[in-house]
Amino acid sequence: MKFESATIKDIALKLNLSKSTVSRALRDSYEISNETKKLVLEYAKKINYRPNPIALSLKERRSHTIGIVVPEFSNNFFSQAINGMESIAYSKGYNVIITQSHESYDREVINVEHMAYRSVDGLLISVSVETDNFDHLKKLHDRRLPIVFFDRIVEEIDTYKVVCDNFKGAYDATSHLIKKGFKNIAHIASAEHLFITQKRLEGYRKALEDHNIPIQPELIKHCVHGGKISSEVEEAISSLLSLKKKPDAILSGGDRITTEMLPFLKKFNALKNKIAYMGFSNSDLTDLFTPSLSVIRQPAFEIGQAAMEQLIKIIESKRPILDFTTQTFESSIIIKESTKK
Amino acid sequence: MKFESATIKDIALKLNLSKSTVSRALRDSYEISNETKKLVLEYAKKINYRPNPIALSLKERRSHTIGIVVPEFSNNFFSQAINGMESIAYSKGYNVIITQSHESYDREVINVEHMAYRSVDGLLISVSVETDNFDHLKKLHDRRLPIVFFDRIVEEIDTYKVVCDNFKGAYDATSHLIKKGFKNIAHIASAEHLFITQKRLEGYRKALEDHNIPIQPELIKHCVHGGKISSEVEEAISSLLSLKKKPDAILSGGDRITTEMLPFLKKFNALKNKIAYMGFSNSDLTDLFTPSLSVIRQPAFEIGQAAMEQLIKIIESKRPILDFTTQTFESSIIIKESTKK
DNA sequence: GCTTTAAATGACATCGATTGCGTAAATAAA
DNA sequence: TTTATTTACGCAATCGATGTCATTTAAAGC
Numbered sequence: 126m127k128f129e130s131a132t133i134k135d136i137a138l139k140l141n142l143s144k145s146t147v148s149r150a151l152r153d154s155y156e157i158s159n160e161t162k163k164l165v166l167e168y169a170k171k172i173n174y175r176p177n178p179i180a181l182s183l184k185e186r187r188s189h190t191i192g193i194v195v196p197e198f199s200n201n202f203f204s205q206a207i208n209g210m211e212s213i214a215y216s217k218g219y220n221v222i223i224t225q226s227h228e229s230y231d232r233e234v235i236n237v238e239h240m241a242y243r244s245v246d247g248l249l250i251s252v253s254v255e256t257d258n259f260d261h262l263k264k265l266h267d268r269r270l271p272i273v274f275f276d277r278i279v280e281e282i283d284t285y286k287v288v289c290d291n292f293k294g295a296y297d298a299t300s301h302l303i304k305k306g307f308k309n310i311a312h313i314a315s316a317e318h319l320f321i322t323q324k325r326l327e328g329y330r331k332a333l334e335d336h337n338i339p340i341q342p343e344l345i346k347h348c349v350h351g352g353k354i355s356s357e358v359e360e361a362i363s364s365l366l367s368l369k370k371k372p373d374a375i376l377s378g379g380d381r382i383t384t385e386m387l388p389f390l391k392k393f394n395a396l397k398n399k400i401a402y403m404g405f406s407n408s409d410l411t412d413l414f415t416p417s418l419s420v421i422r423q424p425a426f427e428i429g430q431a432a433m434e435q436l437i438k439i440i441e442s443k444r445p446i447l448d449f450t451t452q453t454f455e456s457s458i459i460i461k462e463s464t465k466k
Numbered sequence: 467m468k469f470e471s472a473t474i475k476d477i478a479l480k481l482n483l484s485k486s487t488v489s490r491a492l493r494d495s496y497e498i499s500n501e502t503k504k505l506v507l508e509y510a511k512k513i514n515y516r517p518n519p520i521a522l523s524l525k526e527r528r529s530h531t532i533g534i535v536v537p538e539f540s541n542n543f544f545s546q547a548i549n550g551m552e553s554i555a556y557s558k559g560y561n562v563i564i565t566q567s568h569e570s571y572d573r574e575v576i577n578v579e580h581m582a583y584r585s586v587d588g589l590l591i592s593v594s595v596e597t598d599n600f601d602h603l604k605k606l607h608d609r610r611l612p613i614v615f616f617d618r619i620v621e622e623i624d625t626y627k628v629v630c631d632n633f634k635g636a637y638d639a640t641s642h643l644i645k646k647g648f649k650n651i652a653h654i655a656s657a658e659h660l661f662i663t664q665k666r667l668e669g670y671r672k673a674l675e676d677h678n679i680p681i682q683p684e685l686i687k688h689c690v691h692g693g694k695i696s697s698e699v700e701e702a703i704s705s706l707l708s709l710k711k712k713p714d715a716i717l718s719g720g721d722r723i724t725t726e727m728l729p730f731l732k733k734f735n736a737l738k739n740k741i742a743y744m745g746f747s748n749s750d751l752t753d754l755f756t757p758s759l760s761v762i763r764q765p766a767f768e769i770g771q772a773a774m775e776q777l778i779k780i781i782e783s784k785r786p787i788l789d790f791t792t793q794t795f796e797s798s799i800i801i802k803e804s805t806k807k
Numbered sequence: 808g809c810t811t812t813a814a815a816t817g818a819c820a821t822c823g824a825t826t827g828c829g830t831a832a833a834t835a836a837a
Numbered sequence: 838t839t840t841a842t843t844t845a846c847g848c849a850a851t852c853g854a855t856g857t858c859a860t861t862t863a864a865a866g867c
Contacts, residue, residue: 242520
């Protein structure tokens with residue numbers, strides 16, 4: 126079952142012209158007489174001629190298409206970021222194609238290569254939680270495929286990056302908890318090797334330090350799959366709750382972890398209401414929970430927009446860009462009931 | 467800024483062979499001597515040669531890539547369906563590219579055409595809420611681009627379709643409400659022209675009829691944007707609540723409407739706890755709401771899998787398929803607190 | 808030693824579109 | 838009328854890979 130479509134050759138044959146003439150007529154070249162142009166244009170319209178973008182990509186070595194790779198659509202941060210990216214891309218005449226890595230390194234490599242070799246003009250990516258080897262991206266970067274990182278950025282590749290101030294987000298959230306009077310604040314973080322995990326962890330630590338609260342390593346848990354596997358979150362929580370000195374508040378280090386931990390904490394608190402919690406989350410439903418959830422919210426849409434703008438800047442730049450910058454957005458702390466004393 | 471990559475020509479030049487020989491050596495043709503093969507393979511590996519898929523698409527007129535168009539990623543039904551589609555596609559050696567229509571007809575047309583002309587081998591689509599003209603799809607279907615519809619299907623195009631039993635889902639939900647003792651059951655439905663809206667509405671009506679409850683037209687509201695615009699949901703609800711004879715239960719006809727109506731109803735019920743509600747929803751968070759939400763849940767992942775399987779069947783079929791079928795899945799009613807009497 | 812035959816490789820067209828260059832015919836200038 | 842200049846178009850190469858159809862080479866057969 127194949128999909129057939131009219132070509133320049135069809136027009137040329139029908140009108141007894143050469144392919145070149147038809148091509149030029151369609152592109153309104155000054156070399157072609159008005160009558161010929163009219164003939165060509167009319168017939169092209171009649172048979173609904175559309176230039177074959179595959180052929181154009183092959184010839185021009187660009188596709189006006191931008192590839193986006195995110196871990197998961199179901200994470201609201203990413204779907205919002207994608208919406209921001211699309212809004213800019215469309216306004217500048219680019220199409221986007223989007224894939225999910227499902228937090229899998231292997232899938233990410235396949236998706237990235239598929240896109241690169243399918244001639245995307247550039248790549249926007251937030252790496253999977255499993256990714257701690259960046260050769261697949263370095264290789265493309267070395268070959269000068271324009272790449273912009275957002276959110277889960279890769280430090281060691283020199284290009285534009287767009288992030289949230291993860292340090293500050295975690296710092297502010299932790300400070301909020303401290304000010305509310307919580308003393309034993311636990312942190313369920315994502316995979317250790319991720320740059321944003323480190324930054325958030327730093328923010329958490331620094332807030333404790335600044336308020337003269339000792340850091341207790343047993344209160345820091347990592348979810349190697351970023352919360353994608355429910356059981357790892359359950360384990361983190363149950364091990365926290367089985368400590369002699371239980372935490373009185375929990376800070377979650379990622380969207381997925383936040384939503385995964387809620388049922389466990391809700392169940393626990395239904396029995397003995399004791400633990401406050403908050404986390405990074407861009408869900409639109411956090412107000413509907415009981416208690417309503419205090420969150421660190423990132424301007425995902427704006428981050429997406431900024432990343433796409435930077436990428437198009439690279440793509441359309443005539444000369445190699447040398448002074449890449451990292452754009453940082455502020456997250457906002459939204460206080461609700463889940464962190465009430 | 468361009469992305470350069472090794473070609474067959476590079477290998478041929480370096481090894482002093484012709485392009486054809488190199489091509490055949492790479493594809494392990496019997497015509498090529500082992501030494502030559504070894505030489506070519508080694509050098510290809512050394513310079514990290516990868517065949518250019520654009521060139522291949524041009525030549526072979528297929529891309530091993532499947533296009534998916536959904537209204538919105540943030541709707542869990544769709545992100546789950548996409549996951550199902552990906553699982554099948556990857557296992558059969560296809561890649562997928564995904565776009566959102568954002569419930570916009572214009573965007574849908576652009577996305578569909580972009581994909582078709584970029585040589586996707588087939589298309590999986592659930593149409594936008596705005597789409598009531600299907601020419602863009604008919605055109606491609608007539609040109610024999612394999613298309614499979616899922617969820618929001620297009621009746622008038624003859625191909626495989628995969629849906630949920632929307633009639634039964636709404637019928638069962640309404641029956642549940644009736645059995646719980648509710649008498650004035652309102653229905654907030656999506657855009658009227660959508661086939662699934664009609665089916666769900668029919669199910670709602672039939673359940674009332676079968677239980678000898680008169681249908682009150684003022685209890686049926688339509689959201690022309692499918693709940694994408696918060697205000698339309700608010701208006702539907704406030705007009706329901708301002709009726710002399712207020713509804714005692716509300717059935718929502720779509721994921722987006724369900725989540726959008728929750729804050730309004732929650733606020734209302736906080737004042738005077740009176741209205742029960744449930745709706746179609748594939749959200750994973752419905753247990754966290756207070757009251758926990760009774761839902762009609764669709765097997766989105768399985769629907770996605772089935773749709774992808776059908777599509778690949780069309781793509782790989784040697785002869786045109788004439789007897790297209792519509793596959794129907796059962797949804798499940800999950801009863802929680804929001805429909806307690 | 809000459810012919811047959813198989814093995815190994817190259818030349819070239821193809822997919823669809825663009826583009827530099829060449830050229831015939833028409834027009835203008837000398 | 839002759840030469841110069843437009844005008845309007847066609848030829849052919851190109852992009853990367855495949856595949857058909859030669860062609861070369863060498864070994865085998867008589």
